[in-house]
Structure formats: C-alpha cells, structure tokens
Amino acid sequence: MVTELTPKRVTRRRVRTRANLLSAAFAVFAAKGYGRVSIEEVCEAAGYSRGAFYSNFDSLDELFFALYQERAELIADQVSGAFALDGPDLDVPAAVDRVTDVLLLDLDWLLVKTDFLVHAARNPAVAQSLLDHRARLREAIADRLARAAGRFELPTVLSHVDSAAHAVIAAYDGVTTQLLLDKDVEHARVWLKQLLTALLTDGRRTPE
Known part of the structure; x- marks a missing residue:
C-alpha cells in the first residue's frame, strides 16, 4: 500500500x-x-x-516560458469563453465586452513580458522560442474565431481568421504598451474594447 x-x-x-x-x-x-x-x-x-x-x-529562460505559457493559455481561454455562445448569431460587440472585462491586464506581468521581449530580441534562439509561443497563442485565437465564424461575418480586410487573430494580438500589444506607461487599467480596457469591436465588425457597431 x-x-x-x-x-x-x-x-x-x-x-x-x-x-x-x-x-x-x-x-x-x-x-x-x-x-x-x-x-x-x-x-x-x-x-x-x-x-x-x-x-x-534547465534555465531561467525555460522557467519564463512556463510562465508565458500559463498566461497564453489563460488569454486563449478568455477569448474562447467570450465567443462560446449558443444560437445562430454572434453578437460580436457583446462578446468583446465580455473578453475585455476579464482579459489579463496585469502590470507586473506586462513588465516581465516586456523585459523578456528585449532579452529575446538580442538572442536569436530565445527569440525563436518566443515566436513559437506567440504563434501557439495566435493559433488558439484563430481557432476560437473560426468556430464562431459561421455566426458572424469578418470585415473584408480580415476575411481570414488568421488575419483576424494577428489583429487581435496587435491590438492587445498596443494597448498594453500604453498601459505600461500610464498605468490606467480601466482606460486600457475601454480602448481595447473599442479597437477589437472596430477590427472584428469593420466599425459597423461600436460599444457603448
């Protein structure tokens, strides 16, 4: 026993x-x-x-990647939950509201991630590993969008879910860069909500 x-x-x-x-x-x-x-x-x-x-x-780099993967999976799950709706139609602005209300906007994490990005930019092998991690996050978001694609129409400029996933991550990166400087989490959520709604609906609807 x-x-x-x-x-x-x-x-x-x-x-x-x-x-x-x-x-x-x-x-x-x-x-x-x-x-x-x-x-x-x-x-x-x-x-x-x-x-x-x-x-x-094996190293601090490997430990960081473990931290990064945890948060990448969390973000993918948050996106998944926002788009996991029943019914024939998907209310994109409402889904964006839900995801931006809970999306990870942690200042300590953004500091760590930015430090590591600079480190990776100077180390090709580390940069490739980080690119691989970001690609998996992008693929997870694209997968969530693909599942919802039958319930809403992507804008012409983002007619493919891969392009939409790139845009979502670019919007998140841009907003969080500003957040590092002004420390205004609530404003960051509002701005991210406006950006994602405009990106995913071609500006046809905007959040209140």
Whole structure:
C-alpha cells in the first residue's frame, strides 16, 4: 500500500515545488527586471536549493516560458469563453465586452513580458522560442474565431481568421504598451474594447 502511494506523494511535491518556483520567480522578475535576476535569487525567494530549481527547469529562460505559457493559455481561454455562445448569431460587440472585462491586464506581468521581449530580441534562439509561443497563442485565437465564424461575418480586410487573430494580438500589444506607461487599467480596457469591436465588425457597431 505504501509503495503504491509514494509516487503520488512525490508527484504532488514536485508539482508544488514547480508552482512555488514559478510564483517566486514572477515576483522577483516583476520587482527587479528579468535580466537582473539570478537563479540563486529565485531559489532564495522560493525557499529552495539550486538542485530543486534544476530538477524542474534547465534555465531561467525555460522557467519564463512556463510562465508565458500559463498566461497564453489563460488569454486563449478568455477569448474562447467570450465567443462560446449558443444560437445562430454572434453578437460580436457583446462578446468583446465580455473578453475585455476579464482579459489579463496585469502590470507586473506586462513588465516581465516586456523585459523578456528585449532579452529575446538580442538572442536569436530565445527569440525563436518566443515566436513559437506567440504563434501557439495566435493559433488558439484563430481557432476560437473560426468556430464562431459561421455566426458572424469578418470585415473584408480580415476575411481570414488568421488575419483576424494577428489583429487581435496587435491590438492587445498596443494597448498594453500604453498601459505600461500610464498605468490606467480601466482606460486600457475601454480602448481595447473599442479597437477589437472596430477590427472584428469593420466599425459597423461600436460599444457603448
């Protein structure tokens, strides 16, 4: 009986250790900047040894990608939920309202993401990995839009869901860049809502 349960206890502990490392790294990255943090500082913040770190991650880059993937999946799920409506028609402005009301607009995350983007821009291998992650996010959004495409008509300029997904991500990137400077989350949500509604409806309807 003990032998059967031991692997489960180890698995739970490993999952908990990984989650604690991710949480600690996020806090340290946000406070100091991605490029100014060492593995030792992450371990100290999490209360673990370097051995615990390397049993879960090969590098800080790999740890960051794990953080990025969590948030990429969250954003994709938020988009999916906004467009998951029953009935023959899709009210795009209403769907945009829902997604912008809950979409991740976290200043600490935006600081970390921007730091890492600069780091990746100077390291081709890291840049390619980040491009791969962004491509998966874009594909997830395109998939959600494709499922809803039968219930609304995309503007002519965005007649393909891939183009629409690129536009959605570009709008999100632009709004969050402004948000980093003015720290006005509510204004960012309003502006993102206006942009997405205009993009996905060709300006035919605007949010109130």
